[in-house]
Amino acid sequence: MGTYSFKNSQFLYQKALKVIPNGVYGHYGLAAGGPDSPIYFSIAQGATVHDIDDNEFIDYMCAYGPMILGYKNPTVDEAVRKQYEKGDTVMLSSPVMVELAETLVDTVSIADWAFFAKNGGDVTNLASMVAKAATGRKKIVKVNGGYHGVAPWMQDAGAPGTMEEDTSHIIAINWNAPDEFEKAIADHPGEIAGFISSPYHHPVFEDNVLPADGYWQKIESLCRANGIVLIVDDVRAGFRINLHGSNESFGFKPDLICFGKGLGNGYPLSALVGTDAMKDAVASVFYTGTMFFGSAPMAAALATLKELKRLDAAKVMTDIGSKLTEGLVKVAEDNGYNLKVSGVPAMPYLRITNDETFQVHNTWITECVKRGAYFLSYHNHFLSTAHTDEHLKKTWNIADEAFKAVKQGLKQ
Numbered sequence: 001m002g003t004y005s006f007k008n009s010q011f012l013y014q015k016a017l018k019v020i021p022n023g024v025y026g027h028y029g030l031a032a033g034g035p036d037s038p039i040y041f042s043i044a045q046g047a048t049v050h051d052i053d054d055n056e057f058i059d060y061m062c063a064y065g066p067m068i069l070g071y072k073n074p075t076v077d078e079a080v081r082k083q084y085e086k087g088d089t090v091m092l093s094s095p096v097m098v099e100l101a102e103t104l105v106d107t108v109s110i111a112d113w114a115f116f117a118k119n120g121g122d123v124t125n126l127a128s129m130v131a132k133a134a135t136g137r138k139k140i141v142k143v144n145g146g147y148h149g150v151a152p153w154m155q156d157a158g159a160p161g162t163m164e165e166d167t168s169h170i171i172a173i174n175w176n177a178p179d180e181f182e183k184a185i186a187d188h189p190g191e192i193a194g195f196i197s198s199p200y201h202h203p204v205f206e207d208n209v210l211p212a213d214g215y216w217q218k219i220e221s222l223c224r225a226n227g228i229v230l231i232v233d234d235v236r237a238g239f240r241i242n243l244h245g246s247n248e249s250f251g252f253k254p255d256l257i258c259f260g261k262g263l264g265n266g267y268p269l270s271a272l273v274g275t276d277a278m279k280d281a282v283a284s285v286f287y288t289g290t291m292f293f294g295s296a297p298m299a300a301a302l303a304t305l306k307e308l309k310r311l312d313a314a315k316v317m318t319d320i321g322s323k324l325t326e327g328l329v330k331v332a333e334d335n336g337y338n339l340k341v342s343g344v345p346a347m348p349y350l351r352i353t354n355d356e357t358f359q360v361h362n363t364w365i366t367e368c369v370k371r372g373a374y375f376l377s378y379h380n381h382f383l384s385t386a387h388t389d390e391h392l393k394k395t396w397n398i399a400d401e402a403f404k405a406v407k408q409g410l411k412q
C-alpha cells in the first residue's frame with residue numbers, strides 16, 4: 001500500500017494563508033499543522049472523506065462530533081431539503097421548532113423545555129447566564145482541562161484578547177475531586193451560581209477519565225445543598241453515550257444540559273435543555289442570534305433524533321467503538337507496542353505508551369493518516385452509525401502497516 005501525498009492541500013493552504021488568518025484557524029487549524037495531513041476535503045459520504053488530492057479516509061473524527069449518522073445521511077438530508085423548500089431563516093419562526101422542542105422534552109430525561117442556538121459555545125455561555133440569573137450569584141466552578149467554547153470566561157487567564165476580569169469569577173477545580181468543590185463552596189459561601197462540566201473528562205493531550213464511583217452523586221448533592229445550578233456540557237458526548245442524556249448513564253440529574261455537535265448531524269444547531277425550575281431564569285435572559293431560528297437545521301435535528309432512536313445509535317456506536325479499539329490494541333501488541341484506550345467506547349482516546357516523548361505515538365498516528373485512517377494524536381475520536389465492520393478491517397490493516405513503518409523509521 002503506497003502512502004498518500006497532500007500536495008493539493010498544501011498548495012491551497014499557502015493561498016489561504018494570504019487571505020485567511022492562520023490559513024485554517026481554531027481546532028481545524030491545530031489539526032492542519034504538518035505537511036503529512038489532509039487540509040481540504042472534496043467530498044464526504046457515510047464514514048469516509050475524500051481530500052482534494054483524491055485520497056480517501058475512514059473518518060474517526062466525524063467533524064469533531066457532528067457527524068453521528070454518517071455524512072450526507074439520506075433521511076436527514078431529505079428532511080432538510082423539504083424544509084429548505086419551505087424556507088430556512090424566515091421572518092417568522094417555524095412550526096418545526098415546536099416539534100423539535102417537544103421531541104427533546106420527550107427524549108432527554110431531565111428536559112422540560114428546550115432553547116435553540118447554533119454552536120455549542122452559544123449554549124454553554126447561556127447556561128452560565130441562566131445559573132447567574134437563577135441564583136443572583138457571580139461565580140462559576142469548572143473543571144481544569146474542560147472545554148466549553150471560546151467566550152472570554154471559558155478561556156485560560158491571560159489568553160490573547162481576554163482580560164483578567166473575564167475569568168475573575170471562575171473557579172477551576174480538578175476532575176474527580178469533589179473535595180475541591182466542597183472547599184470552593186466553603187471559601188465562597190453563597191457566591192457560586194453554577195458548576196459546569198462534561199459528563200466525563202475528555203481533555204486534549206491527556207488520557208480521558210470516567211467519573212469515579214459516587215463522584216457525580218457527591219457533586220449533585222453538594223449542588224442541591226448549596227443552591228448551585230448543575231450544568232452538564234454534553235456538547236461533545238451528547239447522544240453517543242445515552243440518547244436520554246449522558247448523565248443517565250452516570251446516575252445523576254443536572255438542572256441544565258448543553259447539546260450541540262451531533263444534534264443536527266452536521267447542520268448548525270445547538271440546544272440548552274433544562275428543568276421546570278430553570279424555565280423562568282432562562283426566559284428572563286435576553287439571548288438570541290440572527291440565525292438561531294433557521295428551520296432547516298431544526299428539521300435536521302428532528303430527523304437525526306428519530307434516526308438515533310430507531311437505530312439504538314448509542315449502543316451501535318458503543319459496540320463498534322469497542323470492536324475498533326479491541327482490534328487496534330491487538331494489532332499494537334502483535335507489533336510490540338502498547339496502545340492505551342481511554343474515555344467511552346463511542347469516543348475513544350488513543351495513546352501509545354511505549355515512549356514518554358509521544359514520538360512513537362505521533363508517528364504512528366501520522367502513518368495511519370497517510371494510509372487512510374484519519375486519527376488525531378491529541379483528541380478523542382468519534383464513531384458514528386455509518387462505521388461498519390469493513391471500515392474496521394481496513395483500519396486494522398492500516399494500523400498494522402503504520403506500526404511497521406514506525407519500526408522501520410526507528411531503525412533508520
Ligand code: PMP
Pocket residue numbers: 064118119120121122124147148149150198233234235236237260261
Ligand atoms: N463543549 C464541549 C465539551 C466541546 O467539545 C465543544 C466543542 N469542541 C464546545 C463546548 C463548544 O462547542 P462549539 O465549538 O460548537 O461552540
